[in-house]
Amino acid sequence: xxxxxxxxxxxxxxxxxxxxxxxxxxxxxxxxxxxxxxxxxxxxxxxxxxxxxxxxxxxxxxxxxxxxxxxxxxxxxxxxxxxxxxxxxxxxxxxxxxxxxxxxxxxxxxxxxxxxxxxxxxxxxxxxxxxxxxxxxxxxxxxxxxxxxxxxxxxxxxxxxxxxxxxxxxxxxxxxxxxxxxxxxxxxxxxxxxxxxxxxxxxxxxxxxxxxxxxxxxxxxxxxxxxxxxxxxxxxxxxxxxxxxxxxxxxxxxxxxxxxxxxxxxxxxxxxxxxxxxxxxxxxxxxxxxxxxxxxxxxxxxxxxxxxxxxxxxxxxxxxxxxxxxxxxxxxxxxxxxxxxxxxxxxxxxxxxxxxxxxxxxxxxxxxxxxxxxxxxxxxxxxxxxxxxxxxxxxxxxxxxxxxxxxxxxxxxxxxxxxxxxxxxxxxxxxxxxxxxxxxxx
Amino acid sequence: xxxxxxxxxxxxxxxxxxxxxxxxxxxxxxxxxxxxxxxxxxxxxxxxxxxxxxxxxxxxxxxxxxxxxxxxxxxxxxxxxxxxxxxxxxxxxxxxxxxxxxxxxxxxxxxxxxxxxxxxxxxxxxxxxxxxxxxxxxxxxxxxxxxxxxxxxxxxxxxxxxxxxxxxxxxxxxxxxxxxxxxxxxxxxxxxxxxxxxxxxxxxxxxxxxxxxxxxxxxxxxxxxxxxxxxxxxxxxxxxxxxxxxxxxxxxxxxxxxxxxxxxxxxxxxxxxxxxxxxxxxxxxxxxxxxxxxxxxxxxxxxxxxxxxxxxxxxxxxxxxxxxxxxxxxxxxxxxxxxxxxxxxxxxxxxxxxxxxxxxxxxxxxxxxxxxxxxxxxxxxxxxxxxxxxxxxxxxxxxxxxxxxxxxxxxxxxxxxxxxxxxxxxxxxxxxxxxxxxxxxx
Numbered sequence: 001x002x003x004x005x006x007x008x009x010x011x012x013x014x015x016x017x018x019x020x021x022x023x024x025x026x027x028x029x030x031x032x033x034x035x036x037x038x039x040x041x042x043x044x045x046x047x048x049x050x051x052x053x054x055x056x057x058x059x060x061x062x063x064x065x066x067x068x069x070x071x072x073x074x075x076x077x078x079x080x081x082x083x084x085x086x087x088x089x090x091x092x093x094x095x096x097x098x099x100x101x102x103x104x105x106x107x108x109x110x111x112x113x114x115x116x117x118x119x120x121x122x123x124x125x126x127x128x129x130x131x132x133x134x135x136x137x138x139x140x141x142x143x144x145x146x147x148x149x150x151x152x153x154x155x156x157x158x159x160x161x162x163x164x165x166x167x168x169x170x171x172x173x174x175x176x177x178x179x180x181x182x183x184x185x186x187x188x189x190x191x192x193x194x195x196x197x198x199x200x201x202x203x204x205x206x207x208x209x210x211x212x213x214x215x216x217x218x219x220x221x222x223x224x225x226x227x228x229x230x231x232x233x234x235x236x237x238x239x240x241x242x243x244x245x246x247x248x249x250x251x252x253x254x255x256x257x258x259x260x261x262x263x264x265x266x267x268x269x270x271x272x273x274x275x276x277x278x279x280x281x282x283x284x285x286x287x288x289x290x291x292x293x294x295x296x297x298x299x300x301x302x303x304x305x306x307x308x309x310x311x312x313x314x315x316x317x318x319x320x321x322x323x324x325x326x327x328x329x330x331x332x333x334x335x336x337x338x339x340x341x342x343x344x345x346x347x348x349x350x351x352x353x354x355x356x357x358x359x360x361x362x363x364x365x366x367x368x369x370x371x372x373x374x375x376x377x378x379x380x381x382x383x384x385x386x387x388x389x390x391x392x393x394x395x396x397x398x399x400x401x402x403x404x405x406x407x408x409x410x411x412x413x414x415x416x417x418x419x420x421x422x423x424x425x426x427x428x429x430x431x432x433x434x435x436x437x438x439x440x441x442x
Numbered sequence: 443x444x445x446x447x448x449x450x451x452x453x454x455x456x457x458x459x460x461x462x463x464x465x466x467x468x469x470x471x472x473x474x475x476x477x478x479x480x481x482x483x484x485x486x487x488x489x490x491x492x493x494x495x496x497x498x499x500x501x502x503x504x505x506x507x508x509x510x511x512x513x514x515x516x517x518x519x520x521x522x523x524x525x526x527x528x529x530x531x532x533x534x535x536x537x538x539x540x541x542x543x544x545x546x547x548x549x550x551x552x553x554x555x556x557x558x559x560x561x562x563x564x565x566x567x568x569x570x571x572x573x574x575x576x577x578x579x580x581x582x583x584x585x586x587x588x589x590x591x592x593x594x595x596x597x598x599x600x601x602x603x604x605x606x607x608x609x610x611x612x613x614x615x616x617x618x619x620x621x622x623x624x625x626x627x628x629x630x631x632x633x634x635x636x637x638x639x640x641x642x643x644x645x646x647x648x649x650x651x652x653x654x655x656x657x658x659x660x661x662x663x664x665x666x667x668x669x670x671x672x673x674x675x676x677x678x679x680x681x682x683x684x685x686x687x688x689x690x691x692x693x694x695x696x697x698x699x700x701x702x703x704x705x706x707x708x709x710x711x712x713x714x715x716x717x718x719x720x721x722x723x724x725x726x727x728x729x730x731x732x733x734x735x736x737x738x739x740x741x742x743x744x745x746x747x748x749x750x751x752x753x754x755x756x757x758x759x760x761x762x763x764x765x766x767x768x769x770x771x772x773x774x775x776x777x778x779x780x781x782x783x784x785x786x787x788x789x790x791x792x793x794x795x796x797x798x799x800x801x802x803x804x805x806x807x808x809x810x811x812x813x814x815x816x817x818x819x820x821x822x823x824x825x826x827x828x829x830x831x832x833x834x835x836x837x838x839x840x841x842x843x844x845x846x847x848x849x850x851x852x853x854x855x856x857x858x859x860x861x862x863x864x865x866x867x868x869x870x871x872x873x874x875x876x877x878x879x880x881x882x883x884x
Contacts, residue, residue: 036534073629079629182466
């Protein structure tokens with residue numbers, strides 16, 4: 001292959017990394033998740049490495065259930081900064097890296113989201129992205145006047161309408177609407193300012209935005225479409241999808257399914273980038289990589305580790321941690337636990353090993369290896385059409401990013417899989433995507 | 443007076459300045475309101491001058507009524523950036539100046555506001571302020587699922603509860619709750635994390651925030667309390683009030699009224715700063731200052747100028763602009779027009795002069811004079827207890843700020859009325875206010 005397909009790379013930077021014990025790692029500053037300088041270092045490092053984007057997952061609440069007792073106070077999923085303000089602050093100390101923040105369609109209003117992300121796109125010179133989520137936790141519902149979470153179908157119905165309203169508001173101003181003619185006193189061409197007048201089941205939004213058309217036409221839309229309704233939103237509107245398959249077969253099936261749907265929306269197959277998440281444990285040798293995994297695993301206290309099994313399996317505190325994973329006696333819990341039990345049986349895991357597996361990447365896919373192993377794996381996923389790139393979820397930050405840049409990127413570049421410079425100033429150009437037309441423009 | 447009272451100074455930086463023709467001024471870049479570098483220059487200039495804060499007013503909508511026809515496309519109150527994202531972006535390129543953004547309690551949820559402003563306070567190292575408004579325009583209602591604006595009393599009732607919820611969420615974490623003990627694996631002291639569990643008429647919000655206690659304890663609260671309900675919210679919670687009186691007598695009455703209310707909430711008189719807005723036309727001579735006013739007035743096209751009278755007086759397009767202001771024939775319009783008519787009669791203004799007066803500072807107080815005149819005026823307001831400082835609303839930006847820094851600040855400093863350096867890193871310290879206690883802390 002003289003011209004291998006280029007791989008897109010994002011860095012997820014929530015909390016102090018994706019390992020449950022990240023904050024206890026010798027390299028970690030445990031207070032860094034509340035400190036701007038920490039994120040500035042990550043974003044500037046990723047930008048110097050010419051990566052596509054930094055990303056912040058989000059939930060608008062904290063689960064305060066302390067199950068089993070003692071777990072909550074050991075969790076670093078309790079302290080963070082708010083994604084939109086953080087990425088806006090990063091926009092002025094970076095110049096090329098994409099800035100993708102999450103916001104929920106269940107607990108926001110489309111006018112705010114359209115306006116804030118349009119603003120971020122201007123502030124950053126065309127580097128904003130919105131990761132569309134519908135939220136899932138009771139903790140979030142309880143912060144927004146609800147006793148329980150909105151039910152699934154309604155949530156996705158709302159999300160689909162929400163996204164259409166936001167896209168409509170982003171078309172308020174045609175690109176050449178402002179004329180700024182000081183002589184005649186005419187600031188804009190009124191025929192190119194459009195009032196949306198949306199009236200739907202969930203929203204009634206008039207518009208227009210008071211923000212002119214953005215450098216990217218509109219911000220990049222990101223989705224993590226898993227179930228049917230999410231896949232349809234992704235196929236219709238997303239530029240990037242953060243997928244979550246754990247193995248290559250599932251990745252290929254997901255990729256084919258989603259890419260096949262694009263045609264029904266009149267879209268090309270390469271107009272959407274699929275970027276599965278992965279937590280990498282990187283070493284110069286396999287032993288060094290395994291040592292990194294083991295060190296972090298040893299820092300997961302039982303209370304915290306068992307909390308990752310609690311929701312599916314109930315309280316396992318009474319069982320020997322280094323013994324087998326028990327079959328739950330409660331039949332209700334048993335059905336929830338099926339996936340975890342299957343994993344434990346397949347790999348013959350103890351309780352400690354099982355929670356260590358989950359804790360290693362907050363439940364996402366993990367991979368332990370040398371730079372060569374890792375790039376082999378990436379290349380395999382891309383060539384097999386299971387991925388267009390990867391959303392890196394480092395176990396510890398900034399360490400995991402520094403290791404990736406130092407060890408893995410050179411191997412990727414040696415194989416011609418990753419850029420040596422940015423194609424243009426906007427995230428859209430970096431991703432190789434074409435600007436969207438304005439629905440009103442001729 | 444050997445130790446005159448220090449004057450607080452803020453700079454309002456919405457749009458391209460507070461004059462309706464600001465964008466047509468020879469010094470203005472008419473596209474600058476959409477550009478980060480414009481605001482960065484303003485914030486960094488104000489910071490180099492040791493001013494207290496920059497401020498962004500806001501409304502979440504655009505009035506698209508084109509009355510009289512041709513007015514809308516001449517208005518620069520149509521293009522801007524969103525305040526919160528903009529101030530977050532400024533936080534990383536400034537280090538001392540306060541950053542105050544407006545958000546509406548009618549069209550937001552308290553959990554979002556508490557979280558975003560807490561985040562901005564961390565990002566900025568303790569320089570965030572929230573200007574609490576209830577919104578007033580139909581245009582905003584139409585962007586948020588409503589046919590008309592929420593009625594006045596309900597709006598303020600919601601605002602009062604909203605502010606209490608936000609303050610409660612800001613107390614979620616006691617300052618010393620995080621312990622970050624890597625050895626024991628305990629990240630925080632759970633007895634110092636507090637769940638609000640608010641249940642009220644308008645909101646049900648559980649909490650806690652996932653953001654630790656902020657550098658200022660909580661962000662600075664700003665209000666523009668005018669009517670009764672607003673004054674009560676200000677007296678109870680505000681650190682700063684942007685007042686709007688047009689003359690000294692009204693300013694004194696407002697000041698006395700608000701300061702007197704503080705005691706009923708157990709607050710000291712100097713725990714709240716009253717900062718009336720003013721648009722200054724500054725010249726080395728009075729003639730030069732008047733010339734600046736006249737130049738800008740000449741740039742207000744009749745369509746635009748008449749739009750500032752339209753809501754109160756109806757369409758005056760048929761009347762000679764340089765003739766007297768007519769008595770409206772419609773009795774309904776007549777009562778709305780009373781204030782404007784009284785002003786026109788008192789100063790014997792033509793239609794053109796009347797709209798020029800309004801257009802000069804978007805309806806706020808204006809003052810034309812030399813640095814000496816301006817500082818005399820400021821000193822008079824402060825000594826008469828009508829103000830603790832001023833919220834400057836320059837007619838054209840950045841010109842008006844540059845002139846203020848170059849011409850007026852030296853005169854203020856010569857009289858010992860304004861600082862030569864910041865007292866500390868936080869806005870609270872700059873304003874000379876004490877940190878709020880956490881309601882849960884011993």
